[in-house]
Amino acid sequence: MEIGVSTFVETTPDVQTGKTMSHAQRLREVVEEIVLADQVGLDVFGVGEHHRRDYAASSPAVLLAAAASQTKRIRLTSAVTVLSSADPVRVFQDFATLDGISNGRAEIMAGRGSFIESFPLFGYDLDDYDELFDEKLELLLKLRESEKVTWEGGHRPAINKLGVYPRPVQNPLPVWIGSGGNRESVIRAGLLGLPLVLAIIGGSPTQFAHLVQLYKKAAEQAGHDASLLTVASHSHGFIAEDTQLAADRFFPSTQASMNVIGRERGWGHYNRSTYDAARSLEGALYVGDPETVAQKIIHLRKNVGITRFFLHVPLGTMPHEDVMRAIELLGTEVAPRVREEIARWESESI
Numbered sequence: 001m002e003i004g005v006s007t008f009v010e011t012t013p014d015v016q017t018g019k020t021m022s023h024a025q026r027l028r029e030v031v032e033e034i035v036l037a038d039q040v041g042l043d044v045f046g047v048g049e050h051h052r053r054d055y056a057a058s059s060p061a062v063l064l065a066a067a068a069s070q071t072k073r074i075r076l077t078s079a080v081t082v083l084s085s086a087d088p089v090r091v092f093q094d095f096a097t098l099d100g101i102s103n104g105r106a107e108i109m110a111g112r113g114s115f116i117e118s119f120p121l122f123g124y125d126l127d128d129y130d131e132l133f134d135e136k137l138e139l140l141l142k143l144r145e146s147e148k149v150t151w152e153g154g155h156r157p158a159i160n161k162l163g164v165y166p167r168p169v170q171n172p173l174p175v176w177i178g179s180g181g182n183r184e185s186v187i188r189a190g191l192l193g194l195p196l197v198l199a200i201i202g203g204s205p206t207q208f209a210h211l212v213q214l215y216k217k218a219a220e221q222a223g224h225d226a227s228l229l230t231v232a233s234h235s236h237g238f239i240a241e242d243t244q245l246a247a248d249r250f251f252p253s254t255q256a257s258m259n260v261i262g263r264e265r266g267w268g269h270y271n272r273s274t275y276d277a278a279r280s281l282e283g284a285l286y287v288g289d290p291e292t293v294a295q296k297i298i299h300l301r302k303n304v305g306i307t308r309f310f311l312h313v314p315l316g317t318m319p320h321e322d323v324m325r326a327i328e329l330l331g332t333e334v335a336p337r338v339r340e341e342i343a344r345w346e347s348e349s350i
Helices: 023-039 060-068 088-102 126-145 183-192 205-221 243-265 272-278 290-304 320-349
Strands: 002-007 044-047 075-078 106-111 148-151 159-163 175-179 196-199 231-239 286-288 308-312
Touching: 002 023, 002 320, 023 044, 023 060, 023 320, 044 060, 044 308, 060 075, 060 088, 075 088, 088 106, 088 126, 106 126, 126 148, 126 175, 175 183, 183 196, 183 205, 196 205, 205 231, 205 290, 231 243, 231 290, 231 320, 243 272, 243 286, 286 290, 290 308, 290 320, 308 320
Parallel strands: 002 044, 002 308, 044 075, 075 106, 106 175, 175 196, 196 231, 231 286, 231 308
Antiparallel strands: 148 159
């Protein structure tokens, strides 16, 4: 069971002060968070790509590379790379470079993205939303198969026996498929035999069990060994020494962020009762003391089959020292509890 952290490197106004930190400050803070995550024994750190004012990481590979030389073990991944509006050649080169700097710890999490700002920014038509992703994923996978590539598609100039460099340390460079729970994307990942990441940020996480089963069924039908495939989840959360303290500290920025996004997408108002309900064992918020969060992750593993868990922290803007403490507790107290219980449970199941 792998446990890690994901961030979107948000620079939203602080709920308490109303001030907005600079992109540069938040980027430097995230490097410190990655270094700490490595020091406390976490397995993976993910950085999401966005192209809007309230997010600072438009280039996850660059940010991850800044932390690569300061870390030793932790895996470094995008969360996600908006592949539909990117050039797969450049994506591959960037992450192959990261792989070299980190000595084989880079990963790509490819997705369509939950925001659409990058499409007009890079000159793509949203009417081609699905076709763009399919075509560019095909090219990305081809790039990692061989040094020289020949390829032709409808949305990018053809490539004719050209070399793509640098080559990564890992062969192949890991590519995950990020999904918000879309059946088609889950089936695609299974058919391709690629690891899957599910964004579980609402409702009951156990409802995603059928998607994991669908994913593995598709993999088996395509001739892949489903037992070797890994499934990750990405969920909002926060950890403090006391559950009530964690709940009270995480709520203000969570409410502010969810209501900003909610207004853009037509969601209802996010209030404390909605928040508290999501903190229950069957809810999608992983907020509490180390024991509470550990038990929720164990519950997710046993009932959904997740083999990697991303705690997304912070949601919105929180004090850097609070985020650092949450990461420390995740690595030193939550992860050992989860790994010990999962190992015991699996040994009893044999």
